[in-house]
Amino acid sequence: MSYDFLVFKPTVEVRSMADLSEEAMAPQQAAEVMAALSRLYPLLQWRDTSVPGAPPHFGAQYEDGETWYEFSVESPSSLAWSIRTSHRATQRAVVAQICRTLGCLAFDGQAMTMIGPDGKTFATG
Incomplete structure (x- = not known):
């Protein structure tokens, strides 16, 4: 069983789920996200996704x-x-820490809260 967060790069201040739209999010480049996470956590092990049958995404465990x-x-x-x-x-x-460092917003679907770019948690309602 896992606990999941969806991470966005906001272009405007987001205070609730109502503020979250496609226009309120900036595209994030996989290479930039991977490089930033690797700087934060140098021991990350990225999977080689060029292997046949591997999942169609990049991944790492820390x-x-x-x-x-x-x-x-x-x-x-x-x-x-x-x-x-x-x-x-x-x-x-x-x-x-990731939100603060990358200037991102993380949605916690289990708790229905968000962690803002300042690293603080707030309710989505």
Whole structure:
């Protein structure tokens, strides 16, 4: 079982789900996202997606001592990418750090909250 976040690059201030539209999101280049995550977490292991039968996305896992994280960018240029972690994870510090560093917004579908570019969590309603 996993816990998932959808990560966007906002072009306007987003305070609720109503503010989230295609126009409010900037395209993110897979190579740039991967490079930024690799700078943050130098031990990331990116999968070789050129292998036949491999999933059609980039991915990596990062162990923080508590849980694992998988980062997926499904196309070379996309409005969103995802972070998947163990449902046992109790901390969201890694997601907040990524949002602060990359200037992104992460939607937490399980808790129905967002983590903003400032790293702070707010309700989506």
